[in-house]
Amino acid sequence: MTPPKDRSRTDKRERILAAAVKVFAERGFYNAKVSQVAAEAGVADGTIYLYFKNKDDLLISAFEDRMSWINSRLTNELETRQPPVDRLRRFFAMHLLLAVHSRDLAEFITVELRQSARFIKEYKNPKFAEYLNILRGLIVEGQQQGAFRRDVDARIVTRALFGMLDEVMLTLVLSRKTPTEEQVAFYVDQLEKVVLQGLLLNPDAS
Amino acid sequence: MTPPKDRSRTDKRERILAAAVKVFAERGFYNAKVSQVAAEAGVADGTIYLYFKNKDDLLISAFEDRMSWINSRLTNELETRQPPVDRLRRFFAMHLLLAVHSRDLAEFITVELRQSARFIKEYKNPKFAEYLNILRGLIVEGQQQGAFRRDVDARIVTRALFGMLDEVMLTLVLSRKTPTEEQVAFYVDQLEKVVLQGLLLNPDAS
Numbered sequence: 115m116t117p118p119k120d121r122s123r124t125d126k127r128e129r130i131l132a133a134a135v136k137v138f139a140e141r142g143f144y145n146a147k148v149s150q151v152a153a154e155a156g157v158a159d160g161t162i163y164l165y166f167k168n169k170d171d172l173l174i175s176a177f178e179d180r181m182s183w184i185n186s187r188l189t190n191e192l193e194t195r196q197p198p199v200d201r202l203r204r205f206f207a208m209h210l211l212l213a214v215h216s217r218d219l220a221e222f223i224t225v226e227l228r229q230s231a232r233f234i235k236e237y238k239n240p241k242f243a244e245y246l247n248i249l250r251g252l253i254v255e256g257q258q259q260g261a262f263r264r265d266v267d268a269r270i271v272t273r274a275l276f277g278m279l280d281e282v283m284l285t286l287v288l289s290r291k292t293p294t295e296e297q298v299a300f301y302v303d304q305l306e307k308v309v310l311q312g313l314l315l316n317p318d319a320s
Numbered sequence: 321m322t323p324p325k326d327r328s329r330t331d332k333r334e335r336i337l338a339a340a341v342k343v344f345a346e347r348g349f350y351n352a353k354v355s356q357v358a359a360e361a362g363v364a365d366g367t368i369y370l371y372f373k374n375k376d377d378l379l380i381s382a383f384e385d386r387m388s389w390i391n392s393r394l395t396n397e398l399e400t401r402q403p404p405v406d407r408l409r410r411f412f413a414m415h416l417l418l419a420v421h422s423r424d425l426a427e428f429i430t431v432e433l434r435q436s437a438r439f440i441k442e443y444k445n446p447k448f449a450e451y452l453n454i455l456r457g458l459i460v461e462g463q464q465q466g467a468f469r470r471d472v473d474a475r476i477v478t479r480a481l482f483g484m485l486d487e488v489m490l491t492l493v494l495s496r497k498t499p500t501e502e503q504v505a506f507y508v509d510q511l512e513k514v515v516l517q518g519l520l521l522n523p524d525a526s
Contacts (some may be wrong), residue, residue: 223511260523263519270488274510275514278487304476308477309480310519312514313459313477313518314517
């Protein structure tokens with residue numbers, strides 16, 4: 115359902131989506147009620163249904179909207195002449211910094227994404243696919259330029275790296291205190307050491 | 321709730337737990353009904369409540385029971401005189417082979433674990449902690465023996481590796497066909513190349 119394009123309606127839709135992210139993150143999708151989203155957004159319950167069919171539609175719309183925002187930030191920030199390895203580092207940092215700057219959103223994505231992908235079987239999750247494509251593009255480019263090893267499948271590497279980032283972000287999100295940028299920088303450094311340089315001290319001997 | 325220890329009751333409890341894994345994996349925890357678990361186990365609905373307080377208790381018990389089984393298999397198989405790097409490879413393989421040999425269980429763990437850890441705030445998930453400890457022990461031992469780099473925190477590496485395995489297992493579990501052992505071996509090889517040897521072709525230059 116696309117709402118009319120005039121400004122106040124767009125703002126209201128945006129407010130409802132932001133409220134949905136917050137309420138779903140706090141209460142979990144299944145426990146959250148549409149009326150709680152309405153209260154958080156400062157609109158009447160019925161107003162939600164002018165924009166969204168039901169709670170599932172609200173979840174998917176909120177997810178797609180936020181992923182679009184994340185994807186466009188990634189695309190903008192990474193579209194430089196930097197070498198792929200630096201862009202990959204930046205990708206790691208941008209992913210994990212969500213836990214610092216948009217904790218509700220980070221929690222929404224780490225906790226609700228998997229569940230939602232599961233229960234709505236027909237939902238293909240195009241924005242998440244786009245996100246993975248950005249990451250995969252970096253790997254492929256690095257392979258083509260001779261920076262990254264070519265004896266690995268970029269698709270598998272992409273899933274592995276996403277899983278790693280997602281799990282580390284989950285631990286950041288579930289920790290009592292909001293992490294600082296310095297803490298995130300430390301995590302990024304750790305992950306780089308593992309996946310760029312490798313755990314083995316003497317790879318040739320293995 | 322601990323059921324009486326006589327054999328037939330133990331068997332019945334075990335049958336209910338196996339049914340719970342299957343039904344939760346197929347329908348998702350929130351959609352699954354206790355009566356469906358009872359039907360799958362071939363017991364009366366009320367029987368479930370002789371062993372488990374409610375659906376949450378059933379989920380936690382099924383999870384703990386299966387993780388105990390996984391942990392003891394890991395401990396047994398990895399308790400050899402092999403070098404840490406070989407044991408880490410074996411750990412990767414055993415994790416991902418769940419998707420081949422126990423697909424319901426693999427789906428239950430990848431999809432329900434995160435959700436359940438979230439909605440039951442007071443549940444500390446001791447069996448999952450034990451699982452992570454086994455993995456962390458391998459990393460620490462490898463660091464002590466000079467096989468793995470020491471400038472990374474074993475706890476962070478553990479979470480990163482678990483996230484990677486978990487995400488890759490999710491893609492295996494959600495694929496239409498049950499993967500073969502050969503496919504899993506290929507994935508293990510790919511992951512090893514990334515996290516043991518590292519993505520960078522020329523780490524010194526970075």
